Amino acid sequence: MSDYDYDLFVIGAGSGGVRASRVAAAHGAKVAVAEEYRVGGTCVIRGCVPKKLLVYGAHFAEDIKDARQFGWNVPDCAFDWPRLRDNVLREVDRIEGLYGETLGNQKVEIIRERAVVTGPHSVKLASGKEITAKTLLIATGGWPVVPDVPGAEHGITSNEVFHLEALPKRIVIAGGGYIANEFAGIFHQFGSHVTLVNRSETILRGYDEQIRDRLLQISMTKGIQFRFNAPFEKIEKQEDGSLLVHLGDNGPPIECDAVLFATGRRPNLDGLGLETAQVELTEKGAIKVDDENRTSCASIYAVGDVTDRIQLTPVAIREGQAFADTVFGNKPTKVDYSCVPSAVFSHPPLAGVGMIEAEARNKLGSIKVYSSDFRPMKNVLAGRNERALYKMICDAATDRVVGVHMIGPDAAEILQVAAVAVKAGLTKAQFDATVALHPTMAEELVLMK
Missing domain, CATH: 3.50.50.60 (FAD/NAD(P)-binding domain)
Structure with missing residues (x-):
């Protein structure tokens, strides 16, 4: 019998905490996760998911106008914010339910109240109950920064x-x-x-x-x-x-x-009691961890936005997976933070992976930059002057593609495939040797001069 209530106690049921919890449980650990608000964290509840749904809704404004140039007799349309808002919130509720089901299916206990650290192996719930665990994982994410100004x-x-x-x-x-x-x-x-x-x-x-x-x-x-x-x-x-x-x-x-x-956002650590276990923080107020996600306290780990690494949902998920595999699965795993793609879902969206031009010049010295500055076919017929721009950064000495950056319709969707090529260390010659898929915007990736 264990001397602790749980093998793993996770504080925070966001993307990183949920992945760590269910993987650790699949490895045979007895796991509980405490969440004071809603299961799913920033991404599901108040970040990536609802925001992307609003982005989809916003795109219809231009799509409806463009449709007229494509032969559709579209009347003037009014936008109904409450309808979209409520539909988005219902979808958030649905996904939250799925996250809870996933944890339940893995026999992870969900404790829906605040938990704070009281020592290297202990936490206290808002209800006053004390709980012990062999390992603690902090995955409480980030929190928006509000300027300190009157009003x-x-x-x-x-x-x-x-x-x-x-x-x-x-x-x-x-x-x-x-x-x-x-x-x-x-x-x-x-x-x-x-x-x-x-x-x-x-x-x-x-x-x-x-x-x-x-x-x-x-x-x-x-x-x-x-x-x-x-x-x-x-x-x-x-x-x-x-x-x-x-x-x-x-x-x-x-x-x-x-x-x-x-x-900006800051690590969500206020009142979490980390000082009771001598968990060290960085100068920016994030939890200091090593490459195995371990803090200065040997029994406490941290993943996701509470650390001073890359604040992206897929990164938190990988960190949670690596933590669980290393600590409970006897499969030592470290996250590779190189070539992490990112996107901005602006109008139009932009996306990039690898080095930007200035960074490549500083690190490599001699580089070659290829680009394609074009007007997407759809924009031409719609009478929209908006142009897309794709850039490819290459190491002049090896021809290896070290960065791809783009802005234009569906940039994030296209960039994901390009990220695989950059991660694999492919060369510009290999891009050039690939037959273009015509007519697409993505074909510009293999046609850049």
């Missing part, structure tokens, strides 16, 4: 945006990262007047410069407004319920109906 309480974050009672006619979005740009595109297509306010002069830092500049150009052409180098000073709520956003010396205040903070 910040009048704004919302990506946690609340899916529950808006009404579609704001005017919205200010604070931030320049992927969440800010995705919601800028979503709300613009739904008919809101969108102003994106960024404290620096760069959007999507870390993405290829030409690709992000193309998104900025297209977004401005569509009518999204940008205010750069504009830190928030304060937000005032006016008598009619509208908001007035003050940006210091950077132009006049902006009047709007909603403010969405998309100013």
